[in-house]
Amino acid sequence: MPSPRPRRPRADTPDKRALILEAAAQVFADVGLEGASLRAVAARAGYAPAALYFHFASKEALYAEVLMASLARLGAATIADSDADRCAVTRLKAAAMAFFTYYADHPRDLDLGFYLFRGGMKPAGLGRDRDEALNSALEAALAPIERAAIDLGTSRDEARLLTVDIFAHAAGLLLLLHTGRIRMFGASAPHMMERYITEKTAALLKGTAHADT
CATH class of the missing domain: 1.10.10.60 (Homeodomain-like)
Incomplete structure (x- = not known):
């Protein structure tokens, strides 16, 4: 039987x-x-x-929920490394690397988050309310970076620009990593991300030190 x-x-x-x-x-x-x-x-x-x-x-409603769950996992990863008892420099570096590492380890979540369709990269949306909710979830995942920068003495506007800068750099490296193009340069995407964050943090500390003098 x-x-x-x-x-x-x-x-x-x-x-x-x-x-x-x-x-x-x-x-x-x-x-x-x-x-x-x-x-x-x-x-x-x-x-x-x-x-x-x-x-x-609709399939848009379903996609939005799948993506929201992905962003929640991303947020948990970045927030886990933003312990307020740690120094701001450590928190900034940890949150930025947690963001990069999550998408390095979960390429399908990266596809979801950046709306990478088979038709190619292009602006896309799931409806105004859903897009606003998803954007808020992404901002929440990136917030530990911005908070750490503010704690280092930079302005809120500069901290936000730094967050966007780190986001953009991570996106570029992740694209090279997941397409395999990084290998043609003999480079390591995680190492390049770490070096970039170190350089940006050093520049931020130097800028806030000059502002205090």
Whole structure:
């Protein structure tokens, strides 16, 4: 006798929702938002398409929740290294490296976060309210860098620019890392990121020291 098929959780259970989100993350990683459909996610999760509408009205809503979960994990990684009892320099370096390391270790989350579709890199959105919520989550993940810079004596505006600078540098190195292009230079993306953060921190300390004299 063939083994009975395992029963899937009911549509209104947390386990069902978790299965859908896991399947959605896999589908979005494979084909991006543009190539995905609720039908494809349902098939991957082992449910009828109608079952997904119990939880999600559209694939954009589903994508937003998958991305929000990813940003929550990113935020947990950066906040874990921002202990207020540590010096500001250490906190800044740790938070910046935690941001880089998380995406270095989780390339699919990087794809989600930067909306890298098969059609190429281009501006994209999931609707104004969802975009604002997702942007807020990303800002929260980067906030430990900004707070540490302020604690070192820089202005809030300068701290924000430093955060954007670190974000942009990390994005470039992550692109080289995950496409393998970094190898043609014989370089190490983590080492280059560490060196960049050290240089930016030294420049920041030098600038605040001059401001105090």
